[in-house]
Amino acid sequence: MTALLEVRGLRTAFPSASGPLPVVDGVSFDLNRGEVLALVGESGSGKSMSALSAMRLVPKPGRVVAGSVKLDGEELLDLPVTEMRKVRGGRMGMIFQEPMTCLNPVVRVGTQVIEAIQLHEPVSTADARARALELFAEVGIPDPDQRLDAYPHQLSGGLKQRVMIAMALSTRPEILIADEPTTALDVTVQAQILSLLRDLQQRLDAAILLITHDLGIVNELADRVAVMYAGRLVEVADREALLSDPRHPYTQGLLRSIPALATPGEPLPEIAGVVPSPEQWPAGCRFSTRCPKRIERCAADFPEETAPGEGRRVWCHVQDAPATGEGA
Amino acid sequence: MMGLAPHMLSNLVVLALLVGLLGLSRWVRRRRIWLESAQAIWQRRRLAIVVIAAYLSIALLDSVAWVGGVPEGVADVLPNQSLSVLDRLFLDTREASYSAPFADFEWTGGEALRHPGSHVLGTDILGRDVLYLALKGARVALLIGGLTSLISIPLALLFGVTAGYFGGRFDDFVFFLISTLASMPGLLLLIALIMALGKGTFSVCLALGVTGWVGFCRLSRAETLKLRELDYVEAARALGVSEVRIIFRHVLPNLAHLIVITFVLTFSALVLSEAVLSWLGIGVDGSWGQMIDGARNELSRDPIIWWNIGAAGAALFGLILAVNSVGDAIRDVLDPRTARTSE
């Protein structure tokens, strides 16, 4: 059975004085029906840009320069713009990080949701409003009738994000892309939104592409995890496998540097150095400049994809199980 | 300063300008951020910058003047009259009346010219070479743009930055001032001021400066309000820096790009305003506006006398186009919103 979303060899580049800089550099993954795939990485890893590329929303002057993105077998990168607009919002919904900037501050939120509904379906305003009410209740907004007439600034961050989720779900999309949906929220509100997303995903059997840097969120929501570094994938695995038995040194380092696991009194394990900018990428593995397990061939030879079993994919010459005490 | 002959004042100013320019270029070379911006602007607008440099050189030629050294037999030179370098280049080109470009004869009367075929752009009704007049206008235009900005920009900054930074009653006062000035019809105010101050370059510049600072004042006040809240200004306060020093070290340098942009863009507006003032008869002597005003009646002759007004118009157009073009490039390069993003 083909995956719902198939991404192959995706490459997105931005022009610069020294030639095109690939922010996403040859990324391939599948998102299956009813599955939550988490795309994990830090800033500069290309995770957000991968999702934007799949929706063909790459901000100018960047553009997708190579690769294929197939939604249920249909190639998206070739679609004419009018067709793509129907896909966006219709078959693929997106939730962004900052609900404050994604809602029009001078329009009531109910109106915005109704607009979103009517963009993709020919329904009357009254019907759309009824749909919006249902959606608000579905995403757990209290007093939905009153809230429909509220302006964005009258709502808290958590409520705004629920409105965004309602808008994204209004068309019952096949795929929901959530780009750091809780980063801007307080931790107690984050817990509520994560619980909501989990419920919705189970109830609607939706496929979600979750983009985040927080491994805790990954644990709460994801079925499979893909870790990115400097524009490329470094490890893909099932959630449990990745968190308990990470194979790539970057994943291991990420898990170790979470302060919650720290032993007070001892220095926090850290990953030394900084993410190299595209001009500084070594010919081989991009993590080799900071990798504690680096061997000689790492800087020169780019590691090929290997499949050590159980649906895992790792790009590393060294790959070994973490030493005792490392990992989760 | 009152005892100095006007040409000596002009010479000193030229000297000061050259020294200032030298100092500025050394300062820019030392601050990498400004050096890179300057190089970027040069890359984008080489032709326009060369054109402006040409106008500047001509203006400089017309600003360096001294008395004496005139050969015998040249007409119309008083014993104590100072002549600039430009004047001396065109010293003996006078005719009696109109002649067309490259003509051998006078326009009216058909008399033979003293310098047949040598007036590239013809002569005006008084027989003065039109090219010479057009070149002389360069100095006047640059003076109007430069001197006026020198008056209006510091005035705008003084009121705008202090109003934005300190707020409160001072802000209310400046607001009152701005609103009052902005409610008066600009042109009428300008005319009244020039009538009161008397005609002459300095009065026109002063009048233009005093009526034209409102726009930039609003802009710098708004920008200061924004800068005042930024973390690095708070950090400076936390580091014990006094408020006045903060204004000079953190606020003003971050307004510098606005100052440069405003200067360049209002420059052309000022030159064009002077043309309107000349049409009203209260402009500066020797400006292109005055040339245009004086020659417009001649357009109704048959055949048309076009070279006088054409030369002045072309010279004006050339300078304004070049300045606006460079101004756009400067704004693109210096404005932090459109400039290169950092990481």
Added chain:
Amino acid sequence: MNDTEPLLRVSGLRTWYPIQQGLMQRTVGWVQAATDVGFTIAPGETLALVGESGCGKSTVGRSILRLEQPQEGEVLFEGRDLLALDADAVRAVRQRIQIIFQDPMASLDPRMRIRDQIAEGMQSFGIGADEGERTDRVAALLERVQLDAAAMDRYPHEFSGGQRQRICIARALAVEPRLIVCDESVSALDVSIQAQILNLLRELQDEFGLSYLFITHDLSVVKYLAHEVAVMYLGEIVEQGPTERIFEAPAHPYTQGLLAAIPSIDPTRRGAAPPVLGDVPSPSNPPPGCHFHTRCNRVMDRCRAEAPTLVSIEGGASRCFLSAEGEGG
């Protein structure tokens, strides 16, 4: 526990912002940003001030530095009440208390070289005999925060977020303070960079005997760096105590909820119900009685009418009737 005089003792701090409306700018209400806040910080130790948005933790940090003006309270720093000082004396004290902000992009002047920004504090407090000596000190500071001394001739936009934060730390250290307020200083950084900065802060604390007031919303960061924790909600301190006790046996329902809300990376633990429901009320209109009662899962009738006071409990203090009755934790 330390028996030396605490470096900083705050008591009864109240900072409220007026809400002004109308032509005459009448005060129609107050944003109760911080009410009755009190804590102490010993020399060489870290107090973490934890809470979510709107709890007032940033306001407290800025009030101590007199970047905000509190209405009442006492802030004893090295024995002197900072709130009673005039403007000049405040400037002088600023040498001893420094602050590092959250946003590394906005904390540095984009048009000044790094060297000038780090030396600025030294100049205003007269540290360093001349330019040459100040430059040497800048070089030493940069190396101490693990940056190349050559960075001093560069501009902020040439550095990453983590590097800029290091520069801000160097700038704060330049004036030789005794207390540094870290206002969400690692919140904007990637996790792997966070670890580096936290380690650096810890090293500097050990080396220079610095104290930190560490303001954050992230409890997991607190565990590593802080000796004491004070949890704030809607302008009030709701619980206080040593870090270990707070994590192992939180007394106040809000603290319990905060800890439970942190998503765990233990693959066997997932799917817990969210511990705290609802949204944070507005600080301009806090609920009557206990401020937390609208979201508390152990709310009693008493909580809706009466406001609990901070009571001492085993290992700190808690603002909850349950703790007063000995039922907390």
